[in-house]
Amino acid sequence: MLRANLLACCLLLGLTCTVYAQQKGDLFIRNGTVLTVTNGTLPNTDILIRNGKIAAIGQHLEVPDGIEVIDATGLYVMPGIIDAHSHIAISNVNEATNPVTAEVSVGDVLNPYDIRIYRALAGGVTVSHVMHGSANVIGGQNETIKHRYGETDPDALRMEGAPRTIKFALGENPIRVHGRGHNVTPLSRMGVEFIIRDAFQKAQRYMEAWERYEQERKRNPRAVPPPYNERLEVLADILRGNILIHCHSYRADEILMLLRVLKDFGIRRVVFQHANEAFKVAPELAAFGAMVSVFADWWAYKFEVYYSTAYNAAILTRNGVITSINSDSPELNRHLYHEAAKAIKYGGLTEDEALALITINPARQLGIEDRVGSIEVGKDADLAIFSAHPLSIYAVCKKTIVDGIVRFDADRDPDDMRLRVDPERPVELAIRWGDHQHHQRCLEGVDLIAFLTQTLQSVQP
Amino acid sequence: MKRLLLLWVIGWLLSLPAAQATDMPKARRGVFALTNARIITVTQGVIERGTLIIRNDRIVAIGTDVEIPPDAEIIDCTGLEIYPGFIDSGTYLGLVEIRSLPETRDYREQGDLTPHVDALTAVNPNSVLIPVNRVNGITTVLTEPEGGLLPGKAALINLFGYTPEQMHVGGVRLMVLDFPSKGRRGPWDRRKPEDIEKAFRQAMEKLNEVWDRAELYARIDSAYRANPEKNPRPLYVPALQALLPVLRGEMPLMIKVDLAPDILEAIQWVKKRGLKRVIFSGVAEGWRVADKIAEAGIPCLVGPILSLPTRESDRYDKAYANAGLLHAAGVKIAIRTGDAANVRNLPYHAGFAAVYGLGREAALRAITINPAEIFGVDDLIGSLEVGKKANLFVADGDPFEPKTQVRYVFIDGYLIPMDNRQLRLYQEFLHRQPGLELHPTTH
CATH class of the missing domain: 2.30.40.10 (Urease, subunit C, domain 1)
Structure with a gap:
């Protein structure tokens, strides 16, 4: 059995190497119903893909010689789905050793072998914002990846040119890990505010010290530079506006707190993650220009999400806040199209507004809206092809395309799509998920034993 | 006078919305x-x-x-x-308010052997979660205790009523048995295969020991009932007393079991113990051994459907397809969410099962008449x-x-x-x- 598995994997590896030899593809998608998201729905439309980019969109386009043609007659083509909050494709989630760990980055632990990349593709997801966990008030830096499953070089996953982002976390998680877990600040939401202000103050001093040094060096070539500090370097880059904050948060009060802090430090851009109570402060968020990424309907898994509503996305959208729906879960990310559809039920968003929640809006939140998030000429050819309208329960994702390359094909892919067998697990035993395990990874890596004990009862984002 | 009247009218008008609110x-x-x-x-x-x-x-x-x-x-x-x-065949609704807060969690009792405890006792008719879920058309749920080997009795409840008794449907109670597993408990479970096998054997020994005692207890109890003058009254052992209706076929045994090897063990165990009224719940890998389950004639409460495959080597959609494959093999199925806060998503669990092979008609039956029949209340709902x-x-x-x-x-x-x-x-x-x-x- 084991040998058969290994053999299958070797064969598979050989296969994938030939399939994925090229990075960017040429394709012709014929006669689909094209959901552009930014430019309405186009019936009976062709899409020409050249070198990984959308080269033309229109009816009865000329088919170039030798190009692979996908017949999308009766099918729906939408932009590749973007998950603004994920923890797939990394081997660690939390550096839970200090309330501030701006210096670390999940981009250093990318794992291209993670089967969950493929499973996300099978739900039409082409881009994930892979985030540090929520153990620390200022956590590590995140990585925006493309689901180029089949590539084995971690660097091949990175979405080249995507802006830098960093994880912040407010409320119960950092309080539990640091305040209750290790008797240090923060033990309350007051302490959380102080941690952030303190970090920014120190970063300002650090920047001033370096500016003084740069000035002095012009006069004195033997001037002594201040000690280099990677954590403060990153924080300084946040203050300079070079790194976008994505902040795990739930309650309205803590959301307002961060808005005040950011205003005081002249930081203009922020995306609130989860933000189950964002609907309570929608006018303030809109006025600030803050964006919000939420769950469709998850609630009641802990106290700070007890006063939630599934109408959150609709209230935010109607108040002018750019809103997305994310997964934070390797299970939920496989049906984000279904999660988006719930915003039609809960609050009456239009189909285009619902689709925007998982395409162009998360693209804006990650600063990659010029590249992905809609079907437009010149954009990356990241597309998902569905058997029915993707907001219908009866839709099945048939093909997912990244940079013009078909990375998921429901009809052609073999069942076992692992790229290798984990040598530490020669025998594949099934996982009994049970009822409570499908949710969270936000606190993964935090005091594993204590965490697991609690996890068996309650896994929390 | 006119102004007074006008003021009164204005006052009356202003009071209207407040009164309605x-x-x-x-x-x-x-x-x-x-x-x-x-x-x-x-x-x-x-x-x-x-x-x-x-x-x-x-x-x-x-x-x-x-x-x-x-x-x-x-x-x-x-x-x-x-x-x-719609009927959700496996939830914790009413037993939990906020999952992370132990004070609001009532689905798990102390110890591995608590068949004497009763979920219905802890159902909170005023849970904020109940109205949130029922407005999506879910009128009835099975609410279950969990943890340990024999965590207690599940109850079938309507999602309306001011007391648990008012909510209780057809007096349905099921004895829950969380069957020992040869699988991993999660991706974080790094136990060696031989350790997992050993833990499984130990758990099976424990289960068999309990059941031997329960069978003996039932014989003593039966003898006493037949002739209280001559035979001794059985000792007071709450766990064994609670299992009497199961051994006598008066209460179904709901076995929570997910993985293929565990399902096969469970089928053998049920046969060996001569149990007649058995229901499987969870059954994530049912599709691997669907013909065996069909042959044993055991109905399955399948789900959650919106779930991950149990093995990395499995096709991405196996959790969605499971219900359809079981149905095709001739297994009687109902669908469960395994949830509390989002039981409202039951129609979508059924929808995913429908589109990944079960079909719309069968999926509809799996959340209506099938669970009613499995729970023996098809004369009611x-x-x-x-x-x-x-x-x-x-x-x-x-x-x-x-x-x-x-x-x-x-x-x-x-x-x-x-x-x-x-x-x-x-x-x-x-x-x-x-x-x-x-x-x-x-x-």
């Missing part, structure tokens, strides 16, 4: 005629432009040629569809038939589709207010007053 919507019973509806009976086909009459707790008439009683309140259902209330309980809902389209809105829900004949905290938060905060301007007292 305190007027809490309440559930009410009566005689209702749901007219011009598309009626999906589940067991007797679809009736176009039909009428359904509810009197008190029962459905008293269904058809196209139904006389509307003069005392009936008419609800025009033109363009709408009536379905039997599970389909729209004359004489059955008025557990039903009216929707503006296919309830599996997320965009469909549920308009009316009846539980035990009560017309339920379509109201809950999530909806109220929406109504309050969609256009917040004050918006951005500061309140006069704050500046």
Whole structure:
């Protein structure tokens, strides 16, 4: 059995190497119903893909010689789905050793072998914002990846040119890990505010010290530079506006707190993650220009999400806040199209507004809206092809395309799509998920034993 | 005088909305005629432009040629569809309010062997979660204890009532057995295969020891009952006493079991113990051994459907496809969410099962008549038939589709207010007053 598995994997590896030899593809998608998201729905439309980019969109386009043609007659083509909050494709989630760990980055632990990349593709997801966990008030830096499953070089996953982002976390998680877990600040939401202000103050001093040094060096070539500090370097880059904050948060009060802090430090851009109570402060968020990424309907898994509503996305959208729906879960990310559809039920968003929640809006939140998030000429050819309208329960994702390359094909892919067998697990035993395990990874890596004990009862984002 | 009158009128007008706001919507019973509806009976086909009459707790008439009683309140259902209330065959609803807070968690008792505890006892009829979930057409759920080997008894409850007894459907209780597993408990479980096997054997030994004792206890108890003068009364052992109805076939045994090797072990164990009324719950890898389950004739409560495959080597959609593969093999299935806060997503679990192989009709049955039959209450609920309980809902389209809105829900004949905290938060905060301007007292 084991040998058969290994053999299958070797064969598979050989296969994938030939399939994925090229990075960017040429394709012709014929006669689909094209959901552009930014430019309405186009019936009976062709899409020409050249070198990984959308080269033309229109009816009865000329088919170039030798190009692979996908017949999308009766099918729906939408932009590749973007998950603004994920923890797939990394081997660690939390550096839970200090309330501030701006210096670390999940981009250093990318794992291209993670089967969950493929499973996300099978739900039409082409881009994930892979985030540090929520153990620390200022956590590590995140990585925006493309689901180029089949590539084995971690660097091949990175979405080249995507802006830098960093994880912040407010409320119960950092309080539990640091305040209750290790008797240090923060033990309350007051302490959380102080941690952030303190970090920014120190970063300002650090920047001033370096500016003084740069000035002095012009006069004195033997001037002594201040000690280099990677954590403060990153924080300084946040203050300079070079790194976008994505902040795990739930309650309205803590959301307002961060808005005040950011205003005081002249930081203009922020995306609130989860933000189950964002609907309570929608006018303030809109006025600030803050964006919000939420769950469709998850609630009641802990106290700070007890006063939630599934109408959150609709209230935010109607108040002018750019809103997305994310997964934070390797299970939920496989049906984000279904999660988006719930915003039609809960609050009456239009189909285009619902689709925007998982395409162009998360693209804006990650600063990659010029590249992905809609079907437009010149954009990356990241597309998902569905058997029915993707907001219908009866839709099945048939093909997912990244940079013009078909990375998921429901009809052609073999069942076992692992790229290798984990040598530490020669025998594949099934996982009994049970009822409570499908949710969270936000606190993964935090005091594993204590965490697991609690996890068996309650896994929390 | 005129000004006084004017002031009075203004005052009266101003008081109106306040008075209405305190007027809490309440559930009410009566005689209702749901007219011009598309009626999906589940067991007797679809009736176009039909009428359904509810009197008190029962459905008293269904058809196209139904006389509307003069005392009936008419609800025009033109363009709408009536379905039997959906049944979720595995939840923790009513037993938990906020999952991370132990103070609000009542689904797990101390110890591995607590068959004497009863989920119904801990059901909170006023849980905020209940109205949030029932407005999506879920009228009935199985709510279950968990943890350990024999965590207690699950109960079938309606999602309306002021006491657990009012909610209890048909007196249904199921003894839960969490079957020992040869699998990993999660991706974090790094135990060696031999250690897992050893733990499984130990757990099986424990289960068999308990069951041997229970069988002995049942014999002593039976002897005593047959002749109390001659035979000794059995000692007071609450766990063994609680298992008596299971051994006597009076209460079904619900075995929670997911993985293929565990399912095979469970089938053997059930056969060896001669148990007649057995139900499997979870059954994530049922598709691997579907023919064996069908052969054993054990019905399965399958789910959650929106779930990950159990093995990395499995096809990505196996959790969605499982229900369909079991059904195709001839296993009787119902669908469960395994949830509490989002039992409202049951129609979507069924929808995913439908599109990944189960088909729409079978998926509908898996959340209506099938669970009613499996739990032995198909004379009460599970389909729209004359004489059955008025557990039903009216929707503006296919309830599996997320965009469909549920308009009316009846539980035990009560017309339920379509109201809950999530909806109220929406109504309050969609256009917040004050918006951005500061309140006069704050500046």
